[in-house]
Amino acid sequence: xxxxxxxxxxxxxxxxxxxxxxxxxxxxxxxxxxxxxxxxxxxxxxxxxxxxxxxxxxxxxxxxxxxxxxxxxxxxxxxxxxxxxxxxxxxxxxxxxxxxxxxxxxxxxxxxxxxxxxxxxxxxxxxxxxxxxxxxxxxxxxxxxxxxxxxxxxxxxxxxxxxxxxxxxxxxxxxxxxxxxxxxxxxxxxxxxxxxxxxxxxxxxxxxxxxxxxxxxxxxxxxxxxxxxxxxxxxxxxxxxxxxxxxxx
Amino acid sequence: xxxxxxxxxxxxxxxxxxxxxxxxxxxxxxxxxxxxxxxxxxxxxxxxxxxxxxxxxxxxxxxxxxxxxxxxxxxxxxxxxxxxxxxxxxxxxxxxxxxxxxxxxxxxxxxxxxxxxxxxxxxxxxxxxxxxxxxxxxxxxxxxxxxxxxxxxxxxxxxxxxxxxxxxxxxxxxxxxxxxxxxxxxxxxxxxxxxxxxxxxxxxxxxxxxxxxxxxxxxxxxxxxxxxxxxxxxxxxxxxxxxxxxxxxxxxxxxxxxxxxxxxxxxxxxxxxxxxxxxxxxxxxxxxxxxxxxxxxxxxxxxxxxxxx
Numbered sequence: 020x021x022x023x024x025x026x027x028x029x030x031x032x033x034x035x036x037x038x039x040x041x042x043x044x045x046x047x048x049x050x051x052x053x054x055x056x057x058x059x060x061x062x063x064x065x066x067x068x069x070x071x072x073x074x075x076x077x078x079x080x081x082x083x084x085x086x087x088x089x090x091x092x093x094x095x096x097x098x099x100x101x102x103x104x105x106x107x108x109x110x111x112x113x114x115x116x117x118x119x120x121x122x123x124x125x126x127x128x129x130x131x132x133x134x135x136x137x138x139x140x141x142x143x144x145x146x147x148x149x150x151x152x153x154x155x156x157x158x159x160x161x162x163x164x165x166x167x168x169x170x171x172x173x174x175x176x177x178x179x180x181x182x183x184x185x186x187x188x189x190x191x192x193x194x195x196x197x198x199x200x201x202x203x204x205x206x207x208x209x210x211x212x213x214x215x216x217x218x219x220x221x222x223x224x225x226x227x228x229x230x231x232x233x234x235x236x237x238x239x240x241x242x243x244x245x246x247x248x249x250x251x252x253x254x255x256x257x258x259x260x261x262x263x264x265x266x267x268x
Numbered sequence: 269x270x271x272x273x274x275x276x277x278x279x280x281x282x283x284x285x286x287x288x289x290x291x292x293x294x295x296x297x298x299x300x301x302x303x304x305x306x307x308x309x310x311x312x313x314x315x316x317x318x319x320x321x322x323x324x325x326x327x328x329x330x331x332x333x334x335x336x337x338x339x340x341x342x343x344x345x346x347x348x349x350x351x352x353x354x355x356x357x358x359x360x361x362x363x364x365x366x367x368x369x370x371x372x373x374x375x376x377x378x379x380x381x382x383x384x385x386x387x388x389x390x391x392x393x394x395x396x397x398x399x400x401x402x403x404x405x406x407x408x409x410x411x412x413x414x415x416x417x418x419x420x421x422x423x424x425x426x427x428x429x430x431x432x433x434x435x436x437x438x439x440x441x442x443x444x445x446x447x448x449x450x451x452x453x454x455x456x457x458x459x460x461x462x463x464x465x466x467x468x469x470x471x472x473x474x475x476x477x478x479x480x481x482x483x484x485x486x487x488x489x490x491x492x493x494x495x496x497x498x499x500x501x502x503x504x505x506x507x508x509x510x511x512x513x514x515x516x517x518x519x520x521x522x523x524x525x526x527x528x529x530x531x532x533x534x535x536x537x538x539x540x541x542x543x544x545x546x547x548x549x550x551x552x553x554x555x556x557x558x559x560x561x562x563x564x565x566x567x568x569x570x571x572x573x574x575x576x577x
Contacts, residue, residue: 111464
């Protein structure tokens with residue numbers, strides 16, 4: 020963990036009078052798993068949306084592998100090697116699980132328009148897709164339309180889709196939200212296996228999972244980054260205890 | 269044989285045998301109606317390419333149809349009578365207009381997309397109405413059909429088969445294209461644009477290309493219609509025409525292989541039969557359309573051929 024893979028400098032964003040991101044500077048190192056936690060409304064999802072380019076900041080810059088990407092649209096960031104998963108599952112509902120992953124495999128290949136060969140029977144897309152579905156434990160569900168899959172399976176599929184892009188940076192927006200204990204354990208195992216192989220920014224509410232997974236943690240409160248450090252450091256930070264972990268302990 | 273295949277085979281058989289039956293029964297008028305059906309089916313299939321598979325509800329496709337018709341009529345007026353060249357010109361000019369209009373409109377969606385395509389089409393409507401060399405209100409008549417070496421386009425049966433050839437060719441192309449990488453992205457973006465962008469696809473570029481293709485092929489249909497009727501009429505650019513194309517598509521079944529053909533056939537045959545009885549023939553079409561839409565999302569094609577087509 021040395022070079023900064025994904026960084027922000029003085030990032031600020033307001034919606035009307037509400038400052039959702041307030042002078043946030045982050046430095047996520049290569050292959051680090053960096054968690055972002057904070058109470059509801061702290062601005063975690065908006066920060067992630069800015070990292071991916073879906074929301075543009077009012078001020079500040081975002082850098083990826085040494086390039087300023089502050090004004091790049093999402094599809095360009097995706098092609099540069101940043102992938103994201105969504106908190107509210109947004110897959111292609113009529114496509115099968117395998118179609119969804121195959122589309123992501125297609126996305127990492129050159130983007131010439133091809134009008135003739137069916138994607139359904141294209142082994143170059145289908146084989147990696149099946150392999151990835153197996154890796155996240157969805158091998159048996161590959162042929163089902165994604166709309167009939169369970170919530171937990173959607174989370175697994177989200178991860179398979181993101182991995183199909185072979186990203187250098189993976190942005191995960193609450194991958195455990197609304198998932199049962201069993202499924203949650205499985206997802207944590209998948210993330211554990213990924214850890215160290217790519218840079219991961221994890222926005223998550225589940226403090227137990229963050230403790231198990233994160234190399235470092237940044238705590239957001241009212242749009243500001245009030246602390247960054249290992250989980251142990253964060254836990255003993257007075258401001259963090261007041262804002263977030265505090266009273267319960 | 270599965271129902272969908274059977275429906276496809278029967279439809280193809282009917283389309284091929286129809287002029288033979290008309291000639292045997294000495295009913296040349298059937299061929300006239302069938303030719304209109306086939307030409308409109310081509311325009312509706314082109315519209316389906318973006319509506320049924322791309323979710324882009326264009327209320328401006330009459331403009332491309334009219335551009336095609338005016339291209340052949342204007343070329344003929346200026347001494348160009350080669351069908352091959354004139355149809356190619358129609359495709360290119362309609363395609364360029366579609367590329368220009370598409371560049372703006374694919375950046376919007378939903379009601380805004382409908383309104384922008386409508387606005388552009390109305391501009392073209394007033395343009396063809398107002399430009400003197402294009403004949404103004406009277407339209408631009410042609411003295412004879414264009415000529416194709418070795419193929420007698422003046423013969424109604426032959427002209428019918430030429431139109432049918434283009435319809436079959438485009439249906440084949442579009443069915444391949446929507447399943448290929450290009451169309452897979454377009455279909456995915458219809459379901460979830462944000463996701464597809466997050467994967468790294470420039471959704472606007474794909475939609476723009478689909479829109480341009482759709483406009484170009486609608487232009488070809490318009491060129492065939494111009495040659496068929498031997499006139500380019502400003503009414504063909506009217507937004508009501510765009511509405512008719514959409515009604516045919518919804519009636520036949522958007523996002524289906526046979527829908528454009530069924531929709532154009534049902535609409536035009538009903539119109540032909542009923543208009544002799546009353547000019548308010550849509551009083552009959554309305555309830556049929558309501559029933560078909562109520563019975564299923566995939567129109568006549570869904571009812572007849574099942575959900576696979």
